[in-house]
Amino acid sequence: MTEKKYLETHEWFSINDNEITVGISDFAQSELGDIVFVTLPSVDETFSKGEGMVEVEATKTVAEVYAPMDITISEVNNKLDSEPELINSDPCGDGWIIKGTIKELENIGMSYQEYESFIS
Amino acid sequence: MDKLLTTQLYKYHLEQKSKLIDFAGWEMPFSYDGTLKEHNYVRNSCGFFDVSHMGRLIINIDEIDNISKLICSDIINLDNSKALYTIFTNKNGKSLDDVIFWKFEEKLVLICNASNREKISKHLNINGIKFDDQTFDTCLIAIQGPDSEKLMNNLIDSPARFSAIDNGNYIYARTGYTGEDGFEIMFNNSKLNEVMKYINDKNINPCGLGSRDTLRLEASLPLYGFELSEEISPIEANLKWVLTNKEDYLGKDKIEDELNNGKHKILKKFIINSKKIARTGTKVKNNNINGVVTSGNYSPILEKSIGYALFDSNPESDLIEFDIRGNFIEGNIINKRFLS
Numbered sequence: 452m453t454e455k456k457y458l459e460t461h462e463w464f465s466i467n468d469n470e471i472t473v474g475i476s477d478f479a480q481s482e483l484g485d486i487v488f489v490t491l492p493s494v495d496e497t498f499s500k501g502e503g504m505v506e507v508e509a510t511k512t513v514a515e516v517y518a519p520m521d522i523t524i525s526e527v528n529n530k531l532d533s534e535p536e537l538i539n540s541d542p543c544g545d546g547w548i549i550k551g552t553i554k555e556l557e558n559i560g561m562s563y564q565e566y567e568s569f570i571s
Numbered sequence: 572m573d574k575l576l577t578t579q580l581y582k583y584h585l586e587q588k589s590k591l592i593d594f595a596g597w598e599m600p601f602s603y604d605g606t607l608k609e610h611n612y613v614r615n616s617c618g619f620f621d622v623s624h625m626g627r628l629i630i631n632i633d634e635i636d637n638i639s640k641l642i643c644s645d646i647i648n649l650d651n652s653k654a655l656y657t658i659f660t661n662k663n664g665k666s667l668d669d670v671i672f673w674k675f676e677e678k679l680v681l682i683c684n685a686s687n688r689e690k691i692s693k694h695l696n697i698n699g700i701k702f703d704d705q706t707f708d709t710c711l712i713a714i715q716g717p718d719s720e721k722l723m724n725n726l727i728d729s730p731a732r733f734s735a736i737d738n739g740n741y742i743y744a745r746t747g748y749t750g751e752d753g754f755e756i757m758f759n760n761s762k763l764n765e766v767m768k769y770i771n772d773k774n775i776n777p778c779g780l781g782s783r784d785t786l787r788l789e790a791s792l793p794l795y796g797f798e799l800s801e802e803i804s805p806i807e808a809n810l811k812w813v814l815t816n817k818e819d820y821l822g823k824d825k826i827e828d829e830l831n832n833g834k835h836k837i838l839k840k841f842i843i844n845s846k847k848i849a850r851t852g853t854k855v856k857n858n859n860i861n862g863v864v865t866s867g868n869y870s871p872i873l874e875k876s877i878g879y880a881l882f883d884s885n886p887e888s889d890l891i892e893f894d895i896r897g898n899f900i901e902g903n904i905i906n907k908r909f910l911s
Contacts, residue, residue: 484590484781485607487869488846488876508848508876510606510781510869539605 455543456519456560459569463543464519464560466553471522474547475507475514475538478570483509486538489531492549497523500557505548507538519559522551578623579710579763589779595686597624600779609782610789610871613749617716618778619770625711626688627757628681628695629703637700638672638679643805643826645815651676654733654744657813658805659691664825666799666808667694671755673735673744680735680742680757682711684795710763714775715753715786722773723754726766748783750790750910788877789870791840791908797851797865798838798879804829807836807881837885838865840909843876843902847895854894855902857886864893870909876902877909 452467461479465472480486488508498504498518505516527549530537538546561569575598584591589600600621602609612618630638639647644657653674659667668687673680681702683691688706695702714722720729727743730736732752735744740758747753758766784794793799798808804822805813806829814826829835839862843849853864860882867878880891889904 484602485605487607488848490846506847508846508869510785511601513848513850536607 455563457563457566457569458517458519458560460517461514461570462516462519466556469553469556470525470550471519471553472547472550473504473516473519474542475516476566476570477542479514480539480542480546483507483514484511485509486535489535489538489548491527491529491531492524494524494526497521497554498551507535516548518551520557521554523554524549524551526550576624578621579760580621580623580767583767583777584621587777589777592780594780595624595684597685599624600777602779602781603777606779606781606785607871609776609778610785612776612778613716613751613782613786614872615716617714617718617722617775618782619775620713620715620778620780620783621710622713622755623706623710624685625706626681626683626685626691627705627709627711628683628688628692629705630679630681630695630700632675632677632679634700634702635679637698639816639818640820641694641698641700642670643814643816643820643823645817646672646674646679647818649674652730652734652736654735654746656746658799658810659694660805660820660822660826661801662822662825664804664806664822664829665801666795666803666805667691667801669793669795669799671744671746673742675735675737682755686796705757709757709759710766711755711757712766712770713748713753713755714770715747715749715778716751719751719753722775726769727754727756729754748790748792749786750792751786784866785868785871788866788868788879789872789909791910793838793879794866798881803838803881804835806830807838809838834884836881836883838879838881839886839904840906841878841880841891841902841904842873842909843878843893843900845900846876847893847898847900848876849878849880849893849895849900849902855880855882855891856894857882857888857891857904860884860886862886862891872910 503515862882
């Protein structure tokens with residue numbers, strides 16, 4: 452598993468072999484406030500880089516989670532159906548959102564330190 | 572941008588590390604512990620809100636006949652020591668502001684929305700009504716929740732529901748904006764430390780504007796700027812019950828036209844069963860009748876997406892369809908309150 456990388460759209464991702472795990476950053480969950488609904492994609496659905504995959508509804512606003520690169524969904528975090536608040540309580544752990552098979556690996560994303568200076 | 576106004580509790584909000592937002596030109600707490608937690612403090616026990624940003628205008632009772640000419644509810648026959656929810660109407664019968672009056676023997680306390688304080692002040696001035704704006708000299712705290720009475724009874728005697736008391740130290744009423752029992756307490760800025768010590772000693776949790784909004788929506792209460800505006804009449808907002816002023820008042824002819832001909836927009840409550848929130852501005856349809864969502868959010872008690880939509884005319888059935896970011900989502904109009 453690679454170190455987590457962060458995107459300007461506030462997703463984090465990590466890569467294990469050819470599989471990517473995606474969630475949203477602690478900063479993003481904190482800005483959204485209480486998350487109440489998560490609309491997850493289906494397994495085998497494909498997404499192009501930058502395409503919206505997931506809708507996160509919070510009491511304050513709604514946010515989309517974008518595909519960091521071209522992927523096919525291999526697993527979704529079904530726990531989020533009944534416990535969307537996992538994204539608030541553990542955004543980078545139990546609050547992961549989707550896993551996907553990478554079509555073409557790209558060297559993108561910021562390190563945590565770079566992301567921290569991006570959001571500050 | 573002009574510097575944001577702050578209330579006397581600003582330092583407290585900073586100390587509590589609340590999330591601050593710009594609300595009607597005031598820097599106010601959106602949340603402290605999270606909107607859902609704060610929502611549940613109020614539904615299950617008690618929470619307090621700093622609502623000192625709301626306008627507080629003191630009007631001599633001699634002006635009551637002049638005030639009556641500007642509002643759609645009967646304030647003249649209201650007993651002293653009572654609170655009144657009403658609407659300042661404009662000449663078109665639409666809503667300038669929805670407000671609360673506390674009526675006392677020698678004065679009226681007018682509590683208006685923060686966003687409308689200047690507008691209402693100007694409106695009173697134009698109509699020759701004298702008032703003393705005490706917004707910056709006083710604080711206003713709302714204590715809300717089923718345990719409010721029990722927790723506050725060492726500080727204040729409880730009035731009956733929708734009644735008000737001026738005991739010389741505190742002017743307060745038992746109204747609310749959450750659907751729960753509660754008190755709104757106004758006091759001079761010099762008493763803030765005393766009140767905050769009491770609230771802290773009783774472990775009453777602070778709540779922000781985020782939960783104030785989810786609470787009022789779940790309690791089926793309108794918010795000015797959303798369900799009411801200078802384009803929306805009390806009838807359109809489904810507030811016919813506030814039209815108790817039998818005397819003449821600004822825009823009454825237009826309101827009576829709406830009542831008689833039935834040609835007006837109409838506000839409806841809705842529930843969505845899928846995991847989508849229809850937010851303010853979302854388009855909605857009932858057959859060929861168009862509408863727009865005025866407020867939409869999550870109801871923590873119902874665990875569903877709820878809201879208000881303003882339709883061009885009365886929908887023919889309860890089934891409605893929202894256009895949420897290009898997806899067509901079904902919802903249902905409900906005619907009872909969200910919470911029974």
